[in-house]
Amino acid sequence: MADKDRKRVAYYPGCTLEGTGHAYNRSTKAVGKELGLELVELKNWNCCGAMEVKNIDNQVQTYLSARNLAIAEEMGFDTVMAPCNGCYHNLKKAEYDLEHNPTAIAANQRISQKAGHATYHPGKVETIHALDWLIDAVGLDEMARRAQGRLKGMKVANYYGCMYTRPRHIFPEKDKGPGSESTLKPHFMDDILAAAGAENVEFPLKTACCGGAHALSDSDISTRLVLNILETAEACGAEVIATECPTCHTGLEMHKVRAEKTLGRKTNIKILYFTQLLGMAMGLSAKKVGVNENYLDSSDLLKSKGLG
Amino acid sequence: MPIHEKSLIRPENLVTNDNLVIDGVDVSGHWSTFIKSRTVTDYNEAMQEEIAAMPGGENIHRCWQCGSCTNACTVNAVNPEFNPRYWIYLIRTGMEEELLRDKDIIWQCVSCNKCTYACPRDVFPEGVMKATAHWLELKGHTGKSPSSHFDDDFTESIIDTGMIEEARVLLTFFKRTKQPLAQPWLIALITSLLKKMPVGYLFRLGFLTVFRPKVRNWSKNRVALQEYVDERKAAQRAALGMTGKGDH
Numbered sequence: 274m275a276d277k278d279r280k281r282v283a284y285y286p287g288c289t290l291e292g293t294g295h296a297y298n299r300s301t302k303a304v305g306k307e308l309g310l311e312l313v314e315l316k317n318w319n320c321c322g323a324m325e326v327k328n329i330d331n332q333v334q335t336y337l338s339a340r341n342l343a344i345a346e347e348m349g350f351d352t353v354m355a356p357c358n359g360c361y362h363n364l365k366k367a368e369y370d371l372e373h374n375p376t377a378i379a380a381n382q383r384i385s386q387k388a389g390h391a392t393y394h395p396g397k398v399e400t401i402h403a404l405d406w407l408i409d410a411v412g413l414d415e416m417a418r419r420a421q422g423r424l425k426g427m428k429v430a431n432y433y434g435c436m437y438t439r440p441r442h443i444f445p446e447k448d449k450g451p452g453s454e455s456t457l458k459p460h461f462m463d464d465i466l467a468a469a470g471a472e473n474v475e476f477p478l479k480t481a482c483c484g485g486a487h488a489l490s491d492s493d494i495s496t497r498l499v500l501n502i503l504e505t506a507e508a509c510g511a512e513v514i515a516t517e518c519p520t521c522h523t524g525l526e527m528h529k530v531r532a533e534k535t536l537g538r539k540t541n542i543k544i545l546y547f548t549q550l551l552g553m554a555m556g557l558s559a560k561k562v563g564v565n566e567n568y569l570d571s572s573d574l575l576k577s578k579g580l581g
Numbered sequence: 582m583p584i585h586e587k588s589l590i591r592p593e594n595l596v597t598n599d600n601l602v603i604d605g606v607d608v609s610g611h612w613s614t615f616i617k618s619r620t621v622t623d624y625n626e627a628m629q630e631e632i633a634a635m636p637g638g639e640n641i642h643r644c645w646q647c648g649s650c651t652n653a654c655t656v657n658a659v660n661p662e663f664n665p666r667y668w669i670y671l672i673r674t675g676m677e678e679e680l681l682r683d684k685d686i687i688w689q690c691v692s693c694n695k696c697t698y699a700c701p702r703d704v705f706p707e708g709v710m711k712a713t714a715h716w717l718e719l720k721g722h723t724g725k726s727p728s729s730h731f732d733d734d735f736t737e738s739i740i741d742t743g744m745i746e747e748a749r750v751l752l753t754f755f756k757r758t759k760q761p762l763a764q765p766w767l768i769a770l771i772t773s774l775l776k777k778m779p780v781g782y783l784f785r786l787g788f789l790t791v792f793r794p795k796v797r798n799w800s801k802n803r804v805a806l807q808e809y810v811d812e813r814k815a816a817q818r819a820a821l822g823m824t825g826k827g828d829h
């Protein structure tokens with residue numbers, strides 16, 4: 274894990290980071306650049322299969338993810354970094370299935386051959402999240418040194434969502450004791466933001482579900498789930514929710530507005546990507562980390578903290 | 582801790598009598614509430630196998646009914662009628678009619694995998710929920726849920742271009758589910774965005790259909806994927822004893 278050099282890794286942004294989540298794309302790249310890390314985008318990548326393809330057929334999703342891993346392999350990388358929880362999850366799942374599930378292996382081989390490209394060799398490429406990337410390639414001490422406590426006094430609820438930790442079996446490197454990530458109570462984002470000076474609140478809904486799967490197809494459930502997350506974070510004393518997934522982030526923003534419009538329940542908490550908070554802590558401007566590209570405005574909070 | 586399974590006794594099966602004496606014992610009133618006994622005769626013995634043949638349902642036979650899934654379930658916390666453990670029980674015992682009472686909510690699983698995390702038997706209840714919803718649609722018990730429309734639209738876009746075209750998917754979805762695009766909250770969101778965003782980003786955001794992302798040289802992948810998906814769909818229909826083609 275940490276023995277690999279991760280200063281230069283393959284980068285898989287995925288569809289969402291090119292669309293609704295581009296503020297995350299921008300801030301991830303900006304933070305990487307500031308820290309002297311190199312992200313090499315996968316050539317001609319395709320969608321990882323999102324959640325929807327799995328519901329139609331598991332093997333098709335595995336193939337779609339594996340094609341991206343095959344590209345990383347061909348480009349000579351042993352690590353691919355995917356900041357989106359959905360992509361990260363799917364690539365990990367493909368890796369697991371191609372090592373353990375004969376049906377998936379056969380289907381991947383067959384579709385890859387027919388499509389005329391090399392079949393991915395399982396075990397060749399490790400997928401990591403942006404959180405792993407920063408912790409492995411830079412380390413908390415260095416981030417703390419760069420941030421000089423600029424997030425001091427900012428009360429943050431760290432929200433990880435579902436796909437970063439569940440199901441457990443696709444994350445063999447987690448739950449390995451000190452230094453590793455926990456699937457029950459993840460803490461990598463907490464650690465990074467604490468290093469930048471933030472005051473993390475005790476937040477029980479770190480891995481609660483925002484209903485992202487039904488953000489549009491069953492909006493009422495999503496709104497209730499999101500509202501619960503927002504209100505709980507506020508009750509825990511947080512001023513801002515830090516996110517590390519574009520689907521969660523957009524879901525929180527969307528249903529924050531929807532809760533206000535349809536249920537009359539207004540919440541004041543801000544929602545920012547952890548990369549935006551970290552970037553500003555390292556002295557990048559709000560614009561550089563795409564704060565103006567978020568759906569909801571956070572400028573009053575940032576101003577009051579002297580950030581951006 | 583709420584009693585998760587309280588809803589299993591339906592109100593119409595609870596009986597209290599104002600005046601009733603059985604064998605000289607007074608059993609009137611609330612303290613002597615009876616639960617009507619049920620006789621089930623129409624078991625569908627094929628049900629478990631059929632659902633196991635749908636994507637996600639493969640491990641249903643492993644369930645030992647511990648209830649951890651229901652206890653951990655996100656949707657159950659919002660709606661106690663949503664009960665994965667109970668549905669798995671009904672499927673495994675073939676109680677189709679009982680299952681059909683809940684046919685309109687099974688698709689509401691949000692795929693959070695809390696159940697999978699909690700399950701001691703690797704049943705993958707999340708997959709079982711999807712498989713069951715799928716089975717209900719294939720059998721014609723329910724129409725296509727908004728969620729299946731979404732799955733179809735996404736998959737179609739991905740097989741076709743290798744990517745999700747957010748604009749195309751959203752517009753098709755709203756059209757197919759007959760929802761107006763002009764919903765107050767959506768408008769509020771989009772206007773707040775328009776106010777702050779440089780025009781260039783709007784193209785990328787995909788609310789305009791001008792920008793159509795595509796993977797280069799995707800045509801062979803498209804053919805290979807389509808062929809595979811068609812084959813799988815035919816296999817599923819065959820497992821349900823359905824022949825012939827047609828969109829469900």
Ligand code: SF4
Nearest residue numbers: 654690691693694696
């Ligand atoms: S994945 Fe579905 S069934 Fe499982 S806990 Fe989440 S909502 Fe409930």
Ligand code: SF4
Nearest residue numbers: 644645647648650700
């Ligand atoms: S947690 Fe697993 S074993 Fe327990 S009832 Fe649910 S599906 Fe069955």
